[in-house]
Amino acid sequence: MVDYESDTMGYLDITFGPKWDYIPLSRNFIENFLNVNMTDRDCIEKITMSTSELLENAVKYSHMDGIRTKIRKDKEKPEIIVKVYNSVKKEDVQKLTKYIDELNAASDPFEFYVMKIREKRDRGGLGLARINCEGRGKLSVKYFPVNDLYGYIEVTSVFNVNNTIQ
Amino acid sequence: MGLTIGTVNTSGVEIKVVDTSVVFSGSIDCANPNEFLTPFLTELHDKIMKSGIKEIKFDIRKLSFLNSSGIKAIADWILKVDALDMSQKYTIVIMTSTEYKWQESSMSTLVYLGPGFIKKVSE
Numbered sequence: 001m002v003d004y005e006s007d008t009m010g011y012l013d014i015t016f017g018p019k020w021d022y023i024p025l026s027r028n029f030i031e032n033f034l035n036v037n038m039t040d041r042d043c044i045e046k047i048t049m050s051t052s053e054l055l056e057n058a059v060k061y062s063h064m065d066g067i068r069t070k071i072r073k074d075k076e077k078p079e080i081i082v083k084v085y086n087s088v089k090k091e092d093v094q095k096l097t098k099y100i101d102e103l104n105a106a107s108d109p110f111e112f113y114v115m116k117i118r119e120k121r122d123r124g125g126l127g128l129a130r131i132n133c134e135g136r137g138k139l140s141v142k143y144f145p146v147n148d149l150y151g152y153i154e155v156t157s158v159f160n161v162n163n164t165i166q
Numbered sequence: 167m168g169l170t171i172g173t174v175n176t177s178g179v180e181i182k183v184v185d186t187s188v189v190f191s192g193s194i195d196c197a198n199p200n201e202f203l204t205p206f207l208t209e210l211h212d213k214i215m216k217s218g219i220k221e222i223k224f225d226i227r228k229l230s231f232l233n234s235s236g237i238k239a240i241a242d243w244i245l246k247v248d249a250l251d252m253s254q255k256y257t258i259v260i261m262t263s264t265e266y267k268w269q270e271s272s273m274s275t276l277v278y279l280g281p282g283f284i285k286k287v288s289e
Contacts, residue, residue, distance in 0.1 A: 020197050024178075027195075027231075042267040049268050052195065053234055060197070114278065117241045127234040134271045 010037055011072035018062040018086070027052045030071055034080070037073050040162060047071075047159050050135035051082050053127035054155055058086035063150055080159045082137070088153045093143045096153070099125050100139050109133040131157055169213050169222075174206050179229070181206060187223040193231035203239035211243060220256050226273070227263035227289065237272060244280045260286045 012033040016022040030051045034044040051069065058067045068085040088096075103125075106112040113133035116126045131137045137157035145151035168185035175181075177199070179192035188210065194203075214222060226232070247255055258280065262269040270288070277284045 024193070024195055024231075045267040046271075049231075052231070056197070056233060056235075110275075114275065117238060117275070117279065118245065122238065126238055130234045130237070134268070134275070 007075045009073040009075050011070065013068070013070050015066055015068045017065050018059050018067055020056075020059055022067075023052060023055045023059065026055055026069055030069070030082075033071060037080075038161060043159070043161050046135045047080055047082065047137075047161075050131040050137045050157055050159070051084070053131055053135075054082065054084040054157065057127055057155070058084050061088060061092060062086040063089055078161050080161050082157045082159070084155050085152055087146075087150060088143075090143075090145065090149055090151060093141075093151070093153060096155075097141055097143070100128065100141050100155075103128060103132050103139060106132075135159070169210070169217065169219065171206070171209055171213060174202050176202050183210070186219055186221065187225055189225045189228070191228035193229065194236035195231050195233045197235070199233065199236040200239040203236060204242070207239065207243040211246060214256055215254070221259065222256065223259045223261055225261040226269060227261055227265075229269075230266060232268070232272060237276070241276060241279055244276055244284065247283060248280050255283045258284045260284060262286060262288045264288055 010033070012029060014026050014029055016026060027048055031044065031048045034047055038044055051071065055067060055069065064087040066087070070083045070085075072081050073079075074081060103109075103112065109129075109132045113126075113129040116129040128139060132139060135157070137159050140156045140158075142154045142156075143151055144154070169183050171183040173180065173182040177194075177196035179190060179194050182189050210222075244258070247258070260273050260276065262273050273286050277286050
């Protein structure tokens, strides 16, 4: 049965195999969904870019098949919520959670992003810093264990939006 | 006097050098854009230094998407120019399109990395 999302003004749910080639395809679906719901081109591109960065991370770090993306327009608040799910090794979750906490605690998202760009050795996380700075998305992560070694993560990014189409 | 560098055509993007302009078209959204961007930008930098050219255009008006890995590769080149003595630095004029809103914010960050030698022109 369809996993219906209630309390939304519209949603899109996409699942694909962990293959990089499907990211642009998913990005186009997301952008079209936003075009139906919003008029602010700047905001549409920020959310589309952010979702693409989340999908890149999901494909890079997915332990098994199946990347799921859910995007919805909130019924009560002027928000677009993007959730990306992928399987993950438990040992990788703590690092990601710590990094997202660090991002959210940064007093200046721009300075944090510039610091990541300037890093001589790529330690990952630039895409998330970009979402936080350029995309203005509020990031969070949840872990759902399957066993002692593996589980799923849900990475959420919330965007405040204006000029949505009712 | 122009630059002679072979056109890059890979992974959905074309990068060609016309005279002293680097022109992008397509999108950069592959997993490792540094694999083609870094050698290309290294060759570009070396040839600019050798030729004594003092200004180049970096035209991304037809670039529809650029992922963070691509931004990192371009930023590394800019940081290399920033590390030069003032007399050796060359000006980079980034040409953006108002059609793609992401270009404004992404390129503003790159301009910040190169104070004084990077300009952004929107059309």
